[in-house]
Amino acid sequence: MSGGTLAARPKSSYKPDVPRRPRATRDTYHHGDLRNALVAAAVELVEGSSPEELTLREVSRRVGVNHRAAYRHFADKTALLAAVAEDGYRELLVAMQSALGELPARAKAAERLMALAVAYVAFAVDQPARYRIMFGRRLNEDGRFNALEELVARAYELLAAELKAGQLSGQFAVTPVRELVFGFWSLAHGFASLAIVRRLKVKRALLEPWSRQVFGPFLSGLSRR
Amino acid sequence: MSGGTLAARPKSSYKPDVPRRPRATRDTYHHGDLRNALVAAAVELVEGSSPEELTLREVSRRVGVNHRAAYRHFADKTALLAAVAEDGYRELLVAMQSALGELPARAKAAERLMALAVAYVAFAVDQPARYRIMFGRRLNEDGRFNALEELVARAYELLAAELKAGQLSGQFAVTPVRELVFGFWSLAHGFASLAIVRRLKVKRALLEPWSRQVFGPFLSGLSRR
DNA sequence: ACCTGAACACCGTTCAAGT
């Protein structure tokens, strides 16, 4: 072998069968989109373990890249977490929207909100680690990740629109919408969180009926007397 | 100075003015109750920073003891966190009980639950880091900390008793109590958590009126039609 | 019994370099 600085290779390389197809300029570069590859690896890593085990170094290893390479795309670890959370909020929005989409056109306001609740809780419980990243630490403390904030605002608006519609159609009592959104979201978030930490021991198959029972009083409390 | 192994002392010792009063057997030992000193230091450390910054080494430093000494009293870091959480649950129980105690004797069931809700949320928001330790990671995963579980059960029973009483007195509709407890706790936990992460931006002074607005629909949903 | 020291395998992050 050649002597000098090139000789030493790491003993466990973590990249089993990378074909090493020759590339135009160099072959050690990562293919096109390292940023997305890192986010995808992070999401995959965190599920089936826990948020604590998500490390920049391990994610980089999985992608087959030096851990320093990640810093090209993320200023620090928090930035990676924010990207993972952002992804999650996007999926959560989709899940809520499609839950509404599956409802019959003339579903009552309370039914629509119930469908949202069920979808929300199911999303959280099905990917608990990611959900904890989304709602655990405050990621946007220094205001760097406004995309995150924007997605949260969209979820808020979705809920607000449903509650407002229920009031306009005369099904719900007219009270300040902001507080109602907060209440609804608190209930959904609290139920999901407690289920994830197992303070509530709910079997996955019974999650939907449980959700309905838990949201029952709140939704019936909204309706006009 | 003397040569050999005793010469080297750490440069920054973190114990500024410890009097070093002579003790009977040895003077390097920690006074009586190292265990409680560590828990107290941990609680103090974690508030005003964040759960992430709670390290075994920093806590030991604060108490003025080698970090290895902590292992005499806690099998690992999780055990220390569990002790901090346990302490928190005890205080939470006291807060809830005294909230009930301050109520007039003939307060309605809904008022009693509202008082519990307000006390719960205030507790959480006033010591957010500790609250996050109590409800963040699952600490009792391997079943080592049953005292923790026992305290959670007592909080559960407190809520269950209030709900049951409301049903027996005819103020609440009779539905399964378990689901009601879960709903109430979910709402309280969710509201507290979202307030802590600032997903809900609630000023401390407005926390109580907000709590009342948020719990309003839920509690009125409990009452008989 | 209670505490310490040195060592190990991990982190995140910075600096200086390679192509």
Added chain:
DNA sequence: ACCTGAACACCGTTCAAGT
């Protein structure tokens, strides 16, 4: 531009010792 290597200051945890 994009990636790497060595180094730094931290962790939690283990092993072997000190009094």
